[in-house]
Amino acid sequence: MIRSDQILKTVEMIQKENLDVRAVTMGITLLDCRTGDAESTAQKIEDKIKLLAGSFVETCDRVGGKYGVQVVNKRISVTPMAHVGAGFSREGFVRLAQALDNAATEVGIDIIGGYSANVEKGISQGDAGLIAAIPEALSTTSKVCSSVNAASTRHGMNMDAVALLGQTVKDTAEASIDSNGFGAAKFVIFANQPGDNPFMAGAIHGLGEAEAVINVGVSGPGVIARALERRINEAGAENLGLDDLAEEIKQATFRVTRCGELVGRQVAEALGLPFGVVDLSLAPTPLVGDSVGEILKILGVDAIGAPGSTAIVALLNDAVKKGGSFASQSVGGLSGAFIPVMEDAELAAAVKDGSLVLEKLEAMTCVCSVGLDMVPIPGSTDAETIAAIMADELMIGVINSKTTAARLIPVPGKEAGEFVSFGGLFGESVVLPVRNTGKSARFVRFGGRIPAPIHSLKN
Amino acid sequence: MVNQQIMAISVMDRDRAGIVAEVTEGISTLGGNLADLRESVLCGYFTMILIAGFPAGVSVEQVEQSLAKQTGTKVSVALAEGSLTASESPEHTYVLSAVGRDRVGLVAQVSRFCCDRGVNILDLASYVEADQYTMMLQLDLSNIELLEDFNAELSRFGEASGLKLVLQHNDIFRATNEI
Structure with a gap:
């Protein structure tokens, strides 16, 4: 029997503490849509997505209504399109992006991911075609997200690809100059990209996945923040150690994860699809009270980015994984705390007051998920500097056997300190300064590959 | 238990230590087997309702009198239909x-x-x-x-x-x- 105080705790978690299911993502394989030309392939893609996901949004809403937990985003991830469109021209790849966008609009989802390639060791003709199409694809569609994996712990980093992608990020931002470079907000470069991640912009339906699958991304920074505040108020800060607070995070995460898994499994069952994974990521939104940055402050730094911030993020990230993995039957995706600057009001405020800088963000990503995320930088930053920032971030993942990523937005015509807003979940922030620009060109121009790291002598 | 009778028993009294012990001892003395029980103290007032199965031959009056004697308070007993299996929550x-x-x-x-x-x-x-x-x-x-x-x-x-x-x-x- 469930006690009334337990019922109230759950009701409060949902009503007052912003608990929701951040994303239910349907992964769909599109390899069988391939024909001899882009036009008929595009048609088959639209048909297949409509067939499989026709009642997806309605199902998510119905299940969410049943449990009183909102499914904020309904998304689709597909087979990396470089595989589907290999051999097509750049224009052919743009056509495929339009097909994804049309299908996404038709079935009513928020966003679709998988306009993607894996170039960790080399760039195939299909990969090159897709990458060449990215600036136009992302600036002429509204729901398509793109990601490219350019490095892995097993294979090292493809610096030729990173150099190319630095230019692609810049071109994508400039192609969407009318929306402050928003195209680049839908484009992310990875090391060790997982094939079952439900979060955008990096969701793909990996090649090792089933025909179709339902994955879930949970949320809950607000729930964790309120749980910590309650504990500190009740016990008194002087009577608590960080281990006590880590335990509180674990317990709150357990409840958050259970909610997500229940909703995800019910959606999967209703659609007759297998359930894939719960992604344990702590994903913030720009809403007040739904911030990862706020948790850092509660855990004892007065400014985000102050010494101690990295240690706190590590504690938080680890406690989330521990609480979540006990709660869930199958965990995957990115699974960690996100620190996306524009999507987190407290992080954005810390950037504005100068306490959080690019270098400290990079340090914090060593111990959490998922990397330099939603970071607006000056539009004047040169492509080689962008590539070098990406190289630094990706190597953190390569060396530490974890996923890292870079979603940098060189905002056209804006300089450090100027304000940019994309609205909704994409949020807003002032542009971060990039120090030492133009000083990494020789490194980037070497190209080639950074070899895979040694897997012993771990220091 | 073959031919058992299911009874619903309710007890109300000013709260004090020992009521649950007295009631349940009284039930077991008569060979009764508890199936479900809820007890609450509301604003200082003890309330308890329970379901128990008794061997055939034990009457409602017998249970009522025995428990009233044991507890010194009024006890209501009614025959209930159904079995002693725990009631599960319906799907909806x-x-x-x-x-x-x-x-x-x-x-x-x-x-x-x-x-x-x-x-x-x-x-x-x-x-x-x-x-x-x-x-x-x-x-x-x-x-x-x-x-x-x-x-x-x-x-x-x-x-x-x-x-x-x-x-x-x-x-x-x-x-x-x-x-």
Whole structure:
């Protein structure tokens, strides 16, 4: 029997503490849509997505209504399109992006991911075609997200690809100059990209996945923040150690994860699809009270980015994984705390007051998920500097056997300190300064590959 | 147990130590087997209802008299239908939480709303804190065809009655509170 105080705790978690299911993502394989030309392939893609996901949004809403937990985003991830469109021209790849966008609009989802390639060791003709199409694809569609994996712990980093992608990020931002470079907000470069991640912009339906699958991304920074505040108020800060607070995070995460898994499994069952994974990521939104940055402050730094911030993020990230993995039957995706600057009001405020800088963000990503995320930088930053920032971030993942990523937005015509807003979940922030620009060109121009790291002598 | 009789027993008295012991000892003396029991102390008043199976031949009057003697208070006993298997929540069990300013007639209003729509109340708990009345009702919505319609009616009812009402399937509470 469930006690009334337990019922109230759950009701409060949902009503007052912003608990929701951040994303239910349907992964769909599109390899069988391939024909001899882009036009008929595009048609088959639209048909297949409509067939499989026709009642997806309605199902998510119905299940969410049943449990009183909102499914904020309904998304689709597909087979990396470089595989589907290999051999097509750049224009052919743009056509495929339009097909994804049309299908996404038709079935009513928020966003679709998988306009993607894996170039960790080399760039195939299909990969090159897709990458060449990215600036136009992302600036002429509204729901398509793109990601490219350019490095892995097993294979090292493809610096030729990173150099190319630095230019692609810049071109994508400039192609969407009318929306402050928003195209680049839908484009992310990875090391060790997982094939079952439900979060955008990096969701793909990996090649090792089933025909179709339902994955879930949970949320809950607000729930964790309120749980910590309650504990500190009740016990008194002087009577608590960080281990006590880590335990509180674990317990709150357990409840958050259970909610997500229940909703995800019910959606999967209703659609007759297998359930894939719960992604344990702590994903913030720009809403007040739904911030990862706020948790850092509660855990004892007065400014985000102050010494101690990295240690706190590590504690938080680890406690989330521990609480979540006990709660869930199958965990995957990115699974960690996100620190996306524009999507987190407290992080954005810390950037504005100068306490959080690019270098400290990079340090914090060593111990959490998922990397330099939603970071607006000056539009004047040169492509080689962008590539070098990406190289630094990706190597953190390569060396530490974890996923890292870079979603940098060189905002056209804006300089450090100027304000940019994309609205909704994409949020807003002032542009971060990039120090030492133009000083990494020789490194980037070497190209080639950074070899895979040694897997012993771990220091 | 063959030919057993199921009885529902309710006990109410000013709260003191020992009531549960006296009642349950009395039941076991008569060969009774407990199936389910709820006990609460409401504003200092002890209330308990329980279900027990007794061997054939034990009468309602016998149980009533024996327990009254044992406890020194009035005990009501009634024959109940059914078996001693634990009652499981029906598939369409939802929890309705209702919070509002305390006033006369809140429970009556909510339960009338449910009754008019063929919704059975399986469990109900409530308490008052700082002038705020909180109710938690476990409801069987088997007779509700469309949850959306019921939710819409509920939200109109909430506005009219000044109650904040939240309806969620029972499983969400199990998922978040049970290992």
